Each structure stands twice: as structure tokens, then as C-alpha cells.
């Protein structure tokens with residue numbers, strides 16, 4: 001027995017951790033799972049429900065003023081603020097409480113922090129905790145299905161506005177990655193499949209002055225895209241069209257982009273969509289795939305896992321844990337060559353050329 005091992009803590013054949021170093025790492029992870037998850041999210045939810053982030057965004061204030069603004073009991077609010085301080089959301093200075101820059105960025109004023117904010121996710125997750133995640137055992141028993149307050153896929157403008165608002169809220173590094181690495185020199189016409197509200201198209205038009213984009217989306221999203229493009233003076237360059245990316249052919253262009261579209265789809269679905277891209281391109285045309293990484297065993301993707309858990313309660317779902325390493329082979333099968341791969345910001349970017 002080495003010095004790091006101790007006497008059995010358990011019955012002799014138990015398969016639990018025997019090594020104290022391994023156990024210490026396990027403690028950290030288990031505490032994260034049970035205590036950290038609880039404290040982090042529920043403090044954020046409380047602050048958000050109370051309007052505390054908004055109240056604090058206007059600058060340092062004493063507890064009494066914040067209690068007044070949020071309709072809370074000062075002594076209780078103080079303990080919530082102290083907890084927020086412990087987890088890096090708030091600071092107290094000379095009797096006044098303020099938010100940390102981190103809290104300001106992610107939890108206040110979503111319109112100012114448009115492309116990197118957690119505000120819509122906090123309300124979405126709060127609703128899902130109450131209606132769904134808290135009942136996951138019953139979902140697994142088959143007693144409850146997934147239902148979301150906003151229909152998915154979206155049918156009305158309001159439905160699409162809800163989901164597009166969510167998608168655009170963590171798009172900053174996606175835009176940056178594409179601007180830095182997508183090879184669009186000489187490309188005149190890009191097809192942006194499932195192009196969201198157009199923020200990616202706009203950012204690429206900004207970098208490539210001769211680029212035109214045809215953005216494919218659901219009918220319910222088209223006006224949102226058009227309004228977004230009009231507000232940026234890009235109506236002439238970005239055209240939104242209703243094309244069902246699963247069922248219809250794609251318009252012709254000289255590059256096709258799939259940004260955050262293919263990552264959850266199995267090999268068969270990915271192949272089907274990449275064939276459509278192939279059909280829409282001339283020889284020498286490019287396909288660009290930007291995916292979140294969801295298959296790294298050392299780094300579970302919790303953003304994706306929140307969606308994947310929802311699929312437990314659906315009788316049909318395309319969500320999978322496809323390893324992006326299959327793309328080179330898959331792209332070659334479909335007729336693309338010169339495959340390259342870049343990795344940054346927990347995303348991968350595959351690019352290939354039609355042979």
C-alpha cells in the first residue's frame with residue numbers, strides 16, 4: 001500500500017476511489033456538480049428575478065437603496081450580495097455595492113452587450129428548470145415530454161425573434177473566428193445556410209466589401225433578417241430567402257456556409273446537407289463549416305448538453321454527439337477536397353473545395 005492510499009473506507013469489493021489524490025480530484029468535481037451548480041445558477045436567477053442586475057448597473061449603491069429598488073428586505077439582500085461577491089458577481093467598496101465587469105458584461109443590458117450576453121439564456125434556463133429539468137426523472141420514465149413555451153421549430157415572427165435573440169447572444173467569437181479564418185477572398189456570393197438573424201452575414205460583408213450573401217432561413221425569420229440588414233445599410237447585399245435547408249435545393253453561389261448548423265447532426269444528416277452544398281457550387285467553390293466542439297471527452301459541452309437533455313423528452317430528435325473528426329472523410333465522399341481544419345474558442349472550422 002503506498003502512502004497516498006488509506007485503509008478501505010468502504011466494504012472490500014466496492015469499486016469507489018481508493019487513492020487519496022484521485023479522491024481529492026473527485027471531491028472537487030463532485031462539489032462542482034452539486035454545490036457550485038446550485039449556487040452559481042440560483043444566485044444569478046434570484047438577482048435576475050429581482051431586477052438586481054439592472055438596479056446595480058447604474059453604479060455603486062448602498063444596500064438600503066438597492067433593497068428599495070428591488071422590493072427586498074435589506075438584511076436578506078445583503079446576504080445575497082455577499083454571496084454574489086463570493087462568486088465574483090459583485091464587490092463592496094466603502095459601503096456601496098457594485099457589479100464586477102464580468103457581471104456587467106454577461107448579466108446586464110443585453111442590447112449593449114449584444115453579441116456576448118447571458119441575459120436571454122438566464123430566463124430561458126429558469127423557465128426550463130421549472131417546467132422540464134426539475135422533472136427529468138419523470139421525463140425519463142416516459143411520463144412527461146419536452147414542451148417549450150415557444151414552439152420549436154418557430155412558426156411565427158415572435159417565435160423566431162425569441163430563438164434568433166438567443167442565437168445572436170453568444171455569436172461574438174463565431175464572428176471573430178470566421179472573419180479571421182474563413183477563406184472568402186474572391187468569393188462574390190455566399191450562401192449562408194440557417195443564417196440566423198444575419199449578424200454573421202453582416203460581419204462578413206463588413207470584412208469583404210464585394211461580398212453578397214443569400215441567407216436561408218425559415219419563413220418566420222425573414223422579416224427579422226430584413227429589418228436587421230436594413231438597419232445596417234446592408235439590404236442590397238444580404239438577401240433573406242425561405243429555403244428549407246433539409247428538404248429543398250440551395251440557391252447557387254460560390255461558397256456555402258454552415259455556421260452552428262451541422263454539429264449536432266449525425267453522419268447521414270450531415271452528408272445530406274453537404275451534398276446540397278456541393279450541388280449549389282461550381283467546381284472550385286468552397287464549403288465552410290463552423291461547429292461548436294461537442295465531442296471532446298475532457299471538456300463536456302454544457303451549452304449543448306442543455307439542449308441534448310431536452311431531446312430526452314422528444315420522440316424524434318436529430319441531436320447526436322458526432323465527432324467532428326469525421327468531416328475530412330465525409331467531405332471527400334461528397335466530392336470536396338483540400339480540406340483544412342482550424343480550432344479556436346471551443347469551435348472548429350472546416351473548409352473544403354469542390355473538386
Ligand code: SAH
Nearest residue numbers: 167194195196216217218243244245259260
Ligand atoms: N448560423 C447562425 C444561426 C444558427 S441557429 C449562427 O451561427 O448564429 C439555426 C438557424 O437555422 C436559425 O436561424 C433557424 O431559424 C434556422 N433554421 C432552422 N430550421 C431551418 C430549416 N429547416 N431551413 C432553414 N433554416 C432553418
